[in-house]
Amino acid sequence: MEACMGFLDRLDPDILLKIFTYVDDPYDLVRVSSISRSWQHFVIANGLWKQLCLRKFSQLSRVAHVVELNKCWAVDAVQVGSSYSKEWEYLERDDRAYALLARASTTFTDRDCILKAISASSTDNYPQESIYNTLHPANNVRWRASYWSSKGQSNPAVPETLEYKLVDEFCVITEINLRPFQVYFDKGLPICSAKSVRFRVGHPKSPTDSGNDLPGYSLPDSADDKFVWTYTSQEFPMAQESHLQKFRLPEPVLCVGGILQIELLGRVHRCEIDGLYYICISFVQVLGRPLSPAFGVEILEPCGKFVLKIKNHRPFELQAQSNHTALAQLQKHLRDLQHISYIANMLHGNGNLVVNIDESEMDEGEDEYLL
Structure with a gap:
């Protein structure tokens, strides 16, 4: 001794x-x-x-x-x-x-951590093109194309956001994957990807904004008015391809509060019919691990x-x-x-x-x- x-x-x-x-x-x-x-x-x-x-x-x-x-x-x-x-x-x-x-x-196997879709900054045609469609890995559900579409914008720099509630209020997130939608029913089969993407995690500003009663298509106010973001990732470039694109975070991120935001930056596809720019996403996957039942948090x-x-x-x-x-x-x-x-x-x-x-x-x- x-x-x-x-x-x-x-x-x-x-x-x-x-x-x-x-x-x-x-x-x-x-x-x-x-x-x-x-x-x-x-x-x-x-x-x-x-x-x-x-x-x-x-x-x-x-x-x-x-x-x-x-x-x-x-x-x-x-x-x-x-x-x-x-x-x-x-x-x-x-x-x-x-x-x-x-x-x-540090001792876990990644699993899907999305519980439900909360809202999108805009939706072109609700509910046919709602954020709920991004929870399905299949390109087609019930013989219909499954994807979320933003409203059209004349300015390609206008961003879009998607918010999700995670399976637990205390999670470790390691990877977020997105699949842009390829518009197979338009001429040229265009891909409506964003130029880049950024991720945020956080918690509701109040218990009434927990995500259980939010509308699911678009928030009446900015998401920043309802959520506090405690982590913002770097900006990742997106490929103009329709396969599942994987974005591994530089280090695992602790999400306290169970809310994830995906920010889509820059529009690429311009619709020939109305001359507006759109972003469309067909599938979103969040990998990590919930820390329950061992842990809980109180904001x-x-x-x-x-x-x-x-x-x-x-x-x-x-x-x-x-x-x-x-x-x-x-x-x-x-x-x-x-x-x-x-x-x-x-x-x-x-x-x-x-x-x-x-x-x-x-x-x-x-x-x-x-x-």
């Missing part, structure tokens, strides 16, 4: 924390915590799980506080104990919450922050490894950390410092922390 504490104590705290900013894999942080009780204490005290999550999802900076709805391990004495005991309980709670969130956001208005609710700790826990495999991985990462610490001490003029870790304590920490 003393050797482990010495390793942590002999490094400058800022340098040590800087080292841990390079730990981006949840499995690696589990292994670090498993080295010993002192290392686990260090991870909790410095909020390393929270820091890892904030690096992955900037939207988490809006968390007001964390609530555990099923605290089977709650310690009643904390409520009447010292301020230090209360503070440590809060740190342990955050450690559990963000550790679970980090695992949940706090008007500040825009939210409460992160932990409902269930079991669904996203990491799979247990064999003792032999886990120990080998821990020892490898330990050697890496010892090498980094040696370099750090060289920079501080302590090149003769030799750090040893008690492997018997590492075995104890492994049994205690590995899932």
Whole structure:
């Protein structure tokens, strides 16, 4: 134990924390915590799980506080104990919450995350050309072409937007796919794609704008009047082709509030009959993962922050490894950390410092922390 504490104590705290900013894999942080009780204490005290999550999802900076709805391990004495005991309980709670969130956001298979279509900025012919048609992967439904069409515009720069409600108010989104509509019944078989596309995620400004009672074809006001956007993607170019076009986000995005907007920028096809420009989309797919039933959120208005609710700790826990495999991985990462610490001490003029870790304590920490 003393050797482990010495390793942590002999490094400058800022340098040590800087080292841990390079730990981006949840499995690696589990292994670090498993080295010993002192290392686990260090991870909790410095909020390393929270820091890892904030690096992955900037939207988490809006968390007001964390609530555990099923605290089977709650310690009643904390409520009447010292301020230090209360503070440590809060740190342990955050450690559990963000550790679970980090695992949940990285260990999953993508699935379709659209629950329903909410509205379009315009619709040319409702309901035959409504946004609801974009939920069907088939080009034809009931012997009719299935697509959404905007109203025509003389200015090709006028944008259009489509809003969707996701399957959960707390989701990780990784990819959004669109298929432009090819007008097979017009001369030349034109494709009514946009020039580019941009994506936003957010939440309703008020509970009455949850998306359950919105009209489904066009909002009477701008969508910006009803929704708060917490993430806006880069602009992606669209091909003038009718196949499914895939737009992988640079990093997975956390959607707090369950609302997605697709902004279609620039019109290409000009109708010969009326001389106006149109955008038509036949299918929309959003890939990611809902974070229920483990998590829930409560939006706090008007500040825009939210409460992160932990409902269930079991669904996203990491799979247990064999003792032999886990120990080998821990020892490898330990050697890496010892090498980094040696370099750090060289920079501080302590090149003769030799750090040893008690492997018997590492075995104890492994049994205690590995899932």
